[in-house]
Amino acid sequence: MNNKLPSTSRSLPIALIRAREGVMLPIREMLAESGITEQQWRVLRVLSEHGPMDVGTLADRASLLFPSLTRIANSMRTKGLLTQTRDKKDRRRQLVEVTPAGQKIIDDNIDEAAQIAESYRKKLGDEKYEQLLDLLALLDPNRRV
């Protein structure tokens, strides 16, 4: 039909979607039991890893767009997983923090999440796994090197 483009089965964007789909499947199953989404889990993980931070930094680290994060944080706040307070020094900034309820969800899932991550490393082998992460980083537009 045409041969200008690589066949969709060897298309980079589609391959990235499918890989992500595969990787997220077990994680989503796990999180469903805690009643949170994949994105909410990312928010919790980033906050747990670095402590409280403003919305902009959080969005960047969790790879979420500002508007998405605003809404996600809203729903997480009403669920009691997060608190959000205005920064005294710069009143434009909102400081986001995990509540004990949020921390509990992290604690409840972190071991299983680590196992899942480990299973993918085993599946590819250490070397290929690192290689993959390196290659993916090359495609990251605003790499935080």
Add this chain to the structure above:
Amino acid sequence: MNNKLPSTSRSLPIALIRAREGVMLPIREMLAESGITEQQWRVLRVLSEHGPMDVGTLADRASLLFPSLTRIANSMRTKGLLTQTRDKKDRRRQLVEVTPAGQKIIDDNIDEAAQIAESYRKKLGDEKYEQLLDLLALLDPNRRV
């Protein structure tokens, strides 16, 4: 804070998101001029590559979920890019086909799309590019081997 999980900056799911973000940026810019979305472009490409097919096969090849595809096909039909007809032999099936207007969008963009794809191949180098596609395929849950 915790060391059970890989830091979010070396997390496979996040790396996949960011890479995709980077790869799609120029493609989305291109498609905006034609007034179609990334997903609509995937639908057009798959149909152009394989010819008319039923909704299920199309969804699979374009990596879209059924409900998404139903809506996408609807809007593309009202835009006159697609036609959808019931299969005579199995009246459950819907056969989707590209219209001349849809084909025009493909023709208008295919060269630039090929250039973009090529630019990523160059960016990584042939060998690493193929390697990346192979690694990603390993993560694809329902790989069409």
Add this chain to the structure above:
DNA sequence: TCGCAACCATTGCTTTGTTAAATAATATCA
């Protein structure tokens, strides 16, 4: 210090992702 650009975050709008349930047509088999 006034005015304006830059910055942080939110809101509005449309499209897509995701899961579950509904609908409709066909296949199976007692």
Add this chain to the structure above:
DNA sequence: TGATATTATTTAACAAAGCAATGGTTGCGA
């Protein structure tokens, strides 16, 4: 044949993506 399972697709409902526009805040230069 007729009840039942299976298959193909659509609807419904809610969460999130993505883009543009808005609303407060701060910073800076004339």
